[in-house]
Structures are given as structure tokens and as C-alpha cells.
Amino acid sequence: MLLRWRFDYTCRAVPSRNPIDQPMHCAHFGVCGSCSLLDQPIAWQLHDKVAACEALLAPFLAGNPLQWEVPRLPQRHFRTKLLYPVRTGPDRRPVVGMFEWRSHRVVAIDECQTQDEWLTGLGRAVQPILHELELRAFDPGRRRAIVKAIWARLAGGTGEVLAGIVTAPGAFAEGAEFAARWQAAAAALRSRRPRQLVGVVHSVSDRDDDFLLGDRHSPLLGRDHVVDRRDGLTFRVSAGSFYQVHAGAHELLYRPALALCGDVRGQTVIDGYGGVGTFGLRLAKAGAARVTIVEDNPAACRDAEHNAKGNSLPQVRVVRSEFGGANLPAGADLLVVDPPRAGLGASGQKRALSLQPRRVLCVACDADSLARDLAVLTAGGYRLTAARLCDLFPHTEHVEVLTMLERRQ
Secondary structure, three states, X not given: OOOOOEXXXXXXXXXXXXXXXXXXXXXXXXXXXXXXXXXXXXXXXXXXXXXXXXXXXXXXXXXXXXXXXXXXXXXXXXXXXXXXXXXXXXXXXXXXXXXXXXXXXXXXXXXXXXXXXXXXXXXXXXXXXXXXXXXXXOXXXXXXXXXXXXXXXXXXXXXXXXXXXXXXXXXXXXXXXXXXXHHHHHHOOOOOOOOEEEEEEEEXXXXXXXXXXXXXXXXXXXXXXXXXXXXXXXXXXXXXXXXXXXXXXXXXXXXXXXXXXXXXXXXXXXXXXOOOOOOHHHHHHOOOOEEEEEEOOHHHHHHHHHHHHHOOOOOEEEEEOOHHHOOOOOOOOEEEEOOOOOOOHHHHHHHHHXXXXXXXXXXXXXXXXXXXXXXXXXXXXXXXXXXEEEOOOOOOOOOEEEEEEEXXX
16 A cells, blocks of 8 residues: 655655645644544554554464555544533533543534534534523532533434433423524534434433433434435434444445455354444345344344334344343354444453354454454454454544454364
């Protein structure tokens, strides 16, 4: 692969004039804690990420190169998920934005180079609504006041947007008025691409810490889900379900993953931590004879069942269970595991080995947890045959890594 930056032995680079090689500028960079590498060209970022992953995964690569690519286009406005904490400002009124770097202070966001521009405008519209309705911000650890966070999810393939407000438990009498005002503000926003707010949801958080997502969700206005269309499939994604946040995930993650899987026609597949079916449905569409999606989130299970039926994929079944405790038959041709950042953990590792699949595709959003999982899987009779870095989190240190393992004969 040809990099558009040339590195010498002192790690200095000779820049090109290609837009992909230029660092980005944001008024909030250095204060907002979201992006840590925005001032570095993407080729620099990838150079360091690849080097770090290769060093960490060296015991398992066994001569297999870590595949990766420099993106064709600048990585700007790709993020399809907005999640802003709400905290009390100096004037005792709510401030909506992002946490400052290594701080719980919130900085109001006027612009963002990574988030979809329409979503940034939608987030910017919330603060004056909270002030007008005289709503108060949540106080972590003391359960004072009410509003903890606001969020929104964009389905990049359709332009549908679902938005929500996260509060502490209890009555939210202002909910209907808040939703109506937010919808009116959304209708006034302009975008170069179609955007439609299809619903506003009230999310309730039972936690008294800085975790921003809600535990229960009920619609205040419109729908409680968005519909996305990617790779010839339709996905319903509800408020409580996980969905990749990079608008190009279908190209950056799912297509390379299916390429690693190869020809799956007629095969039996288990999709562990399967969510709404983003991997399982693609594999079924590619010809897998039987696909079992294992997921413990109730909303995601309902979405996965709906999506399998809506895409006319009768060979897909959904099992609601934690992967580590799922009752599944052994001997599948392919096991896909896409665990949370902490990785498979002891129970997931044990379950993966007990299933004795012929091949295992590990999808990891944390290289350190992936290394721990690979240590157990390779000791348990598997060898790594391919690995690919997928840069789903540009301008941060985070990466997504795909690894394919095969059972030793």
C-alpha cells in the first residue's frame, strides 16, 4: 500500500497537497475531550495505530500481515451518534455539550469536525429549550434535578433520526412540550442531505454516576426507532439497541469482515453478541444455511427478529441470552463474536471454545482486550490466519480490529 506521506527514520513526514493528508481544525480542539488526534493527518494516525496493534498482536500474527488502508476521502462528519451530557453551568442553568478533556465540566459545542453537521445543529438547539422550560441539570452522585443527557442517532442510509432526552427516574411533566419544541427546531435546520426527525424518546437512567445512557425508553413523539438501509438490507434500530456510529461502517467494517469469511453458502453460523443482526443478516444474505443470533439486550433481540422477517431470511433465528450462557449446538462452521470493549471475558472465551467452531471471526473495538481473548483462543487450539485494522474511530486512539482464526487439525 502506498501512503501519501513519506516517513523517515525520525518519524517526520513530507506533506502532500491531497486533502486527505491535511490536519483538521476545530474551535473546540484541545478543550473538548472527544477528539485527541484531530491535529494530525490521517496517515500519521494510522501509522501509529498500525504500529501499536502489530506490536501488541505480534505473538498471534505469526507472520500474517495486519491489513489496513488509508481512506479515499477525508474523515469528516462521519459520526452518526450524538451523546451530550447536561450539567449545571456557572449561571446555575443547564449546559449541553461535551465533557472537557479529562474533566466533568461541559463545554457547549458550536461546531464539530467528526459529527454529522445536522446532528451538531440538533444538539445545539437543545440548551435554549431547557432554559425556556426551566429544566435543571442532573447532579451525579446526589440525584438532584432531572436532565442527565441528550442523544440522537442518524440512520445514514435513509436520513432518519431518532432523538432522546435522558433523565433521572420520576415524572417528566415537561416531556411532551420538550419534544414538540425540539421537533420544531429540527424542522428549521438545513442540511445538504435528507434528514428527518422521526421520533423523540424519553430515556430513564437508574444510575447516579456519569454513565449517560438510559435503561428504559418510551416515546414522547413519533417513533421509538429508525430504519436504515445498507448492503441491500433493511435494519430497524430501536432506542436501546447498539448500532455502529461511523456512517461508512458498511464499507470499513462489514464488507472486509465478509471478505475474511469467504464463501459461506450452505454453512452454519453463530453470531455471538449479534445485536440487531448487522453481521448475522449479511451472512444469511450471502448464503449461510443457518444463522443463530445470540443477544441479551431485549430491544436488540426484538429488532433482530423483526429484521430477519422483514428481509425474508427465514434461516435466521434469535436466541435471547448472554453469549457465555447460551445453549447452542457445537460444531458450527463459523462463529462471529463482537463483544463490548471489555472483550469476551472468561465466560465468553470458555463458551467460544466449547462450541468448537471450524472458524472464529473476532470483531474487537479494543486491541488490549482482543489480545487477551486471542491468548486464550490460540491456546485452546486455534491459529490466527488473517487480521485487519478498521479505522472506525478517526482522530482518536481507538481502533476496530478483525481477526480470523481457524481450528488446528
